[in-house]
Amino acid sequence: MTAKSKYQAVLDLGEKLNIKNGDVTEENGILKVKGTANTPYEKNLLWDKIKEIGGDKPSDIMANITVADESVYHRHTVKSGETLSKIAKQYYDNASKYQAIFSANTNILKNPDLIHPGQELVIPNI
Missing domain, CATH: 3.10.350.10 (LysM domain)
Structure with a gap:
């Protein structure tokens, strides 16, 4: 199973949340994900999904998720x-x-x- 297929639910959630500037690559079995969530709540939803799939400290995914509007949750x-x-x-x-x-x-x-x-x-x- 590739890392991308393992974390497909995270990618699907990112699409549902309309994550901006999204980019997904896979190198040496590590999925690299980046993008901009609208709010901290949406960023937390993505991290919760990553941890649900890969555990508290997954080694097969690197995510760089920024937030567009930090003024509200x-x-x-x-x-x-x-x-x-x-x-x-x-x-x-x-x-x-x-x-x-x-x-x-x-x-x-x-x-x-x-x-x-x-x-x-x-x-x-x-």
């Missing part, structure tokens, strides 16, 4: 049925951090219990 478009607590759980693994999301979005939110599908929320770096 991510930008999230609200879907039907979501709450700030659910969104906080998704990004921070802690539902009680919903207040940080609310505080970062007071320009469009007046009440943390009232969010609507289609709103784009800033998920702040915390």
Whole structure:
């Protein structure tokens, strides 16, 4: 199995996330991947997928993933049925951090219990 085929799920995720300036080469059994993620959250998703496949310190892949916008952790478009607590759980693994999301979005939110599908929320770096 080539390194590229082993890490195909990482490459597929990169395409799904629309990673910019992507480049993939394989030399001597080592997959070299580079590109620019939109946000730190997307970069983390890629690294999580790499570790899921290759373990905590994979020796058959070298990834150089930069981030285009470090000013926010991510930008999230609200879907039907979501709450700030659910969104906080998704990004921070802690539902009680919903207040940080609310505080970062007071320009469009007046009440943390009232969010609507289609709103784009800033998920702040915390």
